[in-house]
Amino acid sequence: MINVIQAGERYTAEHGWLTSRFSFSFAEYYDPQNTRFGVLRVFNDDTVQAGQGFGRHxxxxxxxxxxxxxxxxxHQDSLGNIGxxxxxxxxxxxxxxxxxHSExxxxKTEPVHFLQLWFLPDKQGHTPSWEQRQFSKEQQRNTLLPVVSGRGVADTLQMNQDVTIYLSNLEQGQTLTHTAENSNRLFYAFVIRGTLDLNGEQMHEGDAARISDEESLTLSSPDGAEFMLIDLV
Known part of the structure; x- marks a missing residue:
């Protein structure tokens, strides 16, 4: 089953210095029927104006x-990380x-546009930690590049949950496939730029898909697409 949520269906919070688009209940937006998808609790699409941000929280x-x-x-945090x-x-x-931390x-002159995702951990009480890494567009070209994983995937940022996050920069006319390991796997797809065809469903910039009970995914694009795919429970 594929449930496509169009970009305009998301809740939008406009604060002048900040524009946030919430895919799940967050801050002043609460819908008891839309609190999470599997272990994915938050998927926010944020634009922050020059020199502005979130104070220490x-x-x-x-x-x-x-x-x-x-x-x-x-980014600055209470662990002493600054970057x-x-x-x-x-x-x-x-x-x-x-x-x-603060963000x-x-x-001082240009806005910043970013995605922030929160996942429920596999257990409570982990030791706090932080890491970051650059992943080039060339690495993502016409492939599903794993960038964060709690499943022992090499060359990724490590997290404490049964999740793998992929980034892809798919060129026009190219096709990718991804197979579910078992029937319990969920998938969440988000289009960053362009147009994506996912198992016959066409998605555009800002659209997301919540996917369950699909044995495999076929992903293509008529004009090129940059997207994120999350394999989760």
């Missing part, structure tokens, strides 16, 4: 993944027993 027992689409995002996430970079935070647009 706490997290606990959550696996947090941030992917910067355009711009630069500055800048550039476009194409992925950051993973294990909040575990607790940490606090600001590093640029």
């Amino acid at each position: 706490p997290h606990q027992d959550m696996e947090i993944v941030t992917y910067v689409i355009d711009g630069t995002l500055e 800048v996430i550039h476009a194409g970079e992925v950051q993973r935070i294990t909040a575990g027993t607790g940490l606090s 600001y647009n590093h640029s």
Whole structure:
């Protein structure tokens, strides 16, 4: 079953300095029928204006993944980590027993556009940790490139959950397939740019698909697409 949620169906929170599009209940938006998909609790599509951001705030027992689409995002946390996430970079935070952090647009002139995902962990009480890595468009070209995983996948950021996140930069006319390991696997697809055909369903920029009970996925694009695919429970 494939349930496509169009970009315009998401809840939008407009704060002037921040535009957030929530795929699941978050902050002032609450829908008891839309709190998560499997272990995926949050999928926010955020644009923060130049020099603005989120002040220091706490997290606990959550696996947090941030992917910067355009711009630069500055990160500081209570573990002493200070860094800048550039476009194409992925950051993973294990909040575990607790940490606090701030996130600001590093640029004083340009907005930053990023995705932030929260996953329920496999257990509570992990030691807090942080890591980030660059994944180039060339690495993603016409393949499903694993970038974050809790399934022992090599050359990925490691997380504490039975999840693998893939990025892909699919060229016009190319086709990819992905097979479910078993009938319990769920998939979540999000189109970052372009148009994506997923098992006959056409998706556009900002559209998402919640997928269950599908043995395999066939992904193609009539004009090229950049997208994220999450294999989860």
